[in-house]
Structures are given as structure tokens and as C-alpha cells.
Amino acid sequence: MTGLESPFEQRWIAHLDMDAFYASVELLRYPELRGKPVVVGGRRAGAPEQRPSGPRRFASLGIYSGRGVITTATYEARALGVHSGMGLMKAAVLAPDATLLPADFDEYRKYSRRFKAAVKEVAPKIEDRGIDEIYIDLSAVAGAYDTSDVDPHAGVRDIALRIKSAVHKATGLTCSIGISPNKLLSKLCSELEKPNGLTIITVADIAARIWPLPASRINGIGPKASEKLASLGIRTIGELAAAEGEMLRQHFGANYGAWLHRVAHGQDERPVVMFSEPKSISRETTFERDLHPRLHRDELGKLFTRLCEQLSSDLQRKGYAAKTVGIKLRFDDFRIVTRVITADVWLQDAVAIRHWAGRALKKAPLPQKLRLLGVRAENLTRIEDAIMPETGSAREARHQRTLHLI
DNA sequence: TCTGGGGTCCTAGGACCC
DNA sequence: TCTGGGGTCCTAGGACCC
Numbered sequence A: 001m002t003g004l005e006s007p008f009e010q011r012w013i014a015h016l017d018m019d020a021f022y023a024s025v026e027l028l029r030y031p032e033l034r035g036k037p038v039v040v041g042g043r044r045a046g047a048p049e050q051r052p053s054g055p056r057r058f059a060s061l062g063i064y065s066g067r068g069v070i071t072t073a074t075y076e077a078r079a080l081g082v083h084s085g086m087g088l089m090k091a092a093v094l095a096p097d098a099t100l101l102p103a104d105f106d107e108y109r110k111y112s113r114r115f116k117a118a119v120k121e122v123a124p125k126i127e128d129r130g131i132d133e134i135y136i137d138l139s140a141v142a143g144a145y146d147t148s149d150v151d152p153h154a155g156v157r158d159i160a161l162r163i164k165s166a167v168h169k170a171t172g173l174t175c176s177i178g179i180s181p182n183k184l185l186s187k188l189c190s191e192l193e194k195p196n197g198l199t200i201i202t203v204a205d206i207a208a209r210i211w212p213l214p215a216s217r218i219n220g221i222g223p224k225a226s227e228k229l230a231s232l233g234i235r236t237i238g239e240l241a242a243a244e245g246e247m248l249r250q251h252f253g254a255n256y257g258a259w260l261h262r263v264a265h266g267q268d269e270r271p272v273v274m275f276s277e278p279k280s281i282s283r284e285t286t287f288e289r290d291l292h293p294r295l296h297r298d299e300l301g302k303l304f305t306r307l308c309e310q311l312s313s314d315l316q317r318k319g320y321a322a323k324t325v326g327i328k329l330r331f332d333d334f335r336i337v338t339r340v341i342t343a344d345v346w347l348q349d350a351v352a353i354r355h356w357a358g359r360a361l362k363k364a365p366l367p368q369k370l371r372l373l374g375v376r377a378e379n380l381t382r383i384e385d386a387i388m389p390e391t392g393s394a395r396e397a398r399h400q401r402t403l404h405l406i
Numbered sequence B, C: 001t002c003t004g005g006g007g008t009c010c011t012a013g014g015a016c017c018c
Helices: A023-030 A088-094 A107-122 A153-171 A183-190 A203-210 A224-232 A237-242 A244-253 A252-266 A297-318 A349-364 A392-405
Strands: A015-019 A038-041 A070-073 A100-102 A126-127 A133-137 A174-179 A198-200 A280-291 A320-331 A335-346 A370-382
Touching: A015 A153, A015 A183, A023 A038, A023 A070, A023 A107, A038 A088, A070 A088, A070 A224, A107 A126, A107 A133, A107 A153, A126 A392, A153 A198, A174 A183, A183 A198, A183 A203, A224 A244, A237 A252, A244 A252, A280 A297, A280 A392, A297 A320, A297 A349, A297 A370, A320 A349, A335 A349, A335 A370, A349 A370
Parallel strands: A038 A100, A174 A198
Antiparallel strands: A015 A133, A015 A174, A038 A070, A126 A133, A280 A370, A320 A335, A320 A370
16 A cells, blocks of 8 residues: 555655754854855854854855854855755855854754754654654645635645644754655655645655756755666656666665655555664764874873763763664774774763773774774663663772671 | 754674574 | 575775755
8 A cells, every 4th residue: 555546545644854954053043144155064164253242243255164064055146056965165165154063062952953943833743854854744724625616735734834833843943745655755755845845745756856856856856866877867856757667676676665665656654753772873074184003092081081981971871772882983094983882781880981982992903093983882772671880989988888797 | 165963764794593 | 525495694885065
């Protein structure tokens, strides 16, 4: 069953995407920047200088030096050719006069909680897709389908407008919503009328509205697959839909090939999932300058320990213990090496994590300078389900009791 | 002037077991 | 002497997403 054959089984799934989220949150704080090119990114990229009187002074992108990338750019900045993921040094050449603001994730998470809570008031069945996106299952709220002759989608449109209004009231921010019978199509059409968009499509609209789009717009077709498709003469979703399923399976393997064929025809049955347990928790850091494994051994050791301590406190705060820890290295030539090791006890304590991560690190070759070090916890279980090894203090307490008995 | 940090999922080979 | 076959776990790497 695709959920598409009968209108009585049709789902209404919305994809909601906040417009230029981080940058828009910053504009709430610094309204004088509205309408100007603004870029958010970098670690300690100059926070605005607050002077007792007179206007705030902002850092220009042009004077940036470091290894940061753009997290978000306002639409005015995007018009200058910069986009998220681009190195700040490169962006500084393209848009030297743009304002650069440091990312403030605590603030963005605050607004993220606010907009999600506002949506839940209207439609409770939502799936988290990161800080600025959600899917919403509107099927139960909207009823099976609309009947108005004037606007065949009057029911869902009304709900979507209520959601947009609730989000704006709660945050002062705009969002774009795409609505269709499944997640795949909704994700595609939330992009179509950004910013502040609302796009509703059904299977009947796939050929006209979806097939002209580049295949790379589909979630799951990244740079590698796009390039391979292009080499086969396939650039749009329509061209992908016209391709023989057998040919796709031959070039991309049974699973991915079959998936490509399905998504090109707008087929997707994934449900909206309201909660899922995390599979891994990690911390990593890119150094300000490349570090040599031997020459900078002490510095690397301190960073390594600090990452393990942060990971341990993340696990404790979130209530998980891990059976497996791993390390990640990125060398100066951008090669990535990972090593994992599975422990014989549940891990949460920073010292234990540091010990096992150290064992994993010993398995990795260290032939050249490093630019990144990371630590990851996998094979997670809720802490109440884990039998923890005795901590130092528990062992000490038992020892004291034993002495007392003697 | 190269390219952050947090994740998920898939594949493939070897170990190990029956 | 040239040798099975399936299932599961562990590990490493890679594509992809926000």
C-alpha cells in the first residue's frame, strides 16, 4: 500500500522549515541589521561591541581569519554568492562588507523549543528533524480530504496558516511549509516558495511541480550520487523517473537503485516518528592550527581528555551509558580515520571513557599532522538499564566498611 | 583562503558459531 | 585437502543530512 491509491487512505504530511533560522534569530536581537547581508558562523568571530551610547559596532566578514564556515546567511547575503557550509575566508572575499555574527546555539535552541511548542498546540504529531525543521502529520487534524470546489485543499491550508501564525506569534519568525501525502514530497515543496511560503501538492501535481527540479534536491541524493546520475545523462527528477528501474539498480545497487526509482515517482511511506532513541553521542573539535601527534603530544592529550570529559557530561545529562567508544581523526590532508573499541563494562565516567578512547586511539596510524580530533559513544543504553562498574568513591566506601568490620 | 560540529544509515569483510 | 552455508557481531569507511 502506498497510501496514495485511495483518497480515504491519503495522509497529509507537512514539512516546516524556519526561514534562515539562525540569522533570523540574530535579527530579532539586532534589528538594525534587517535588510542587510548578515552571515552567522565561526567560533569566536567578534561578538558585537555594546557601547554605552551610540550604535552597536559589528564585525565585518572581510576581516575574518580562521577555519570557520558559514552556518546561515540572510537572503541579502546569499544574493552576494555566499551560502551555508562555505568557508568564512572564502565568503570574506565575496562579501567583505557583510556583517559577521558568532553562532549562539543556546539562543537558537531556545527559539527552536518555542516554535515546536507553538506547532504542537495546533497539531501535536510532530517529528524533530534538527533545530529548525519538523515534519507534522496533519492527517488526523485535517480530516481525510477536502471537498470545497473553490479550494480543494481548504482544510489543510487553514491548518497550515494557523501553524504559521502560531509560530510567528511565539517567536516573531517566519517559516515555510510544504504539504503533500508524504515526507519526501513535502520536504521538496517546502522549498518552492521560500521564504514565508505555503505550498500544497498532491500526486496529480508531481509531473508539473516536482519533475522539473534537479535530482539533487531529493533528500538522500547528495554530491556523489548526483554526479553519477549526471554522467548517465540524468539531471532532473523527471529524467530520473523516466529511467528504467533495472538500469538504476545495475548502476546503484539493488537497494539504492530501487529507492531512486521510487522517489522519482514521488513514493514514500515513511511514517512521522514522534520519538527515537539516540544511536550515538559525540564531541569533536577542529584545531586552530594543525597539530603533530608527537611534537604537540601534550596539547593533543589535553584536548583529548577535555573531549572525553565533555562527552561524559553529555552522557550523564542525557541519561545514557555506552558500551562502545570511538575516536575520529582528520589529518591535514582531510583524510578521516576512525577506530572504535567495545568495552566489557558500561561507560559514562570521564576517566573510563578516556581510558577506552585511549585504547581506540592506539589502534590508529598517526603518520602526519592532525586538524581534528573527535570522541564518540555508541551502543547506548538508558542509564537505569545499565549496570555500572563501581566508581572510585563506591569502591572506597566499601573498603571503608570492610575496614570497619575488621 | 580550502572545507564546523552534531548526527543517521548503509556496505562490506572477517571472526565466530552451529 | 582445495573443502558448505547461514547467522550474528564487530569494525572501518563513506554518503548524506541539518
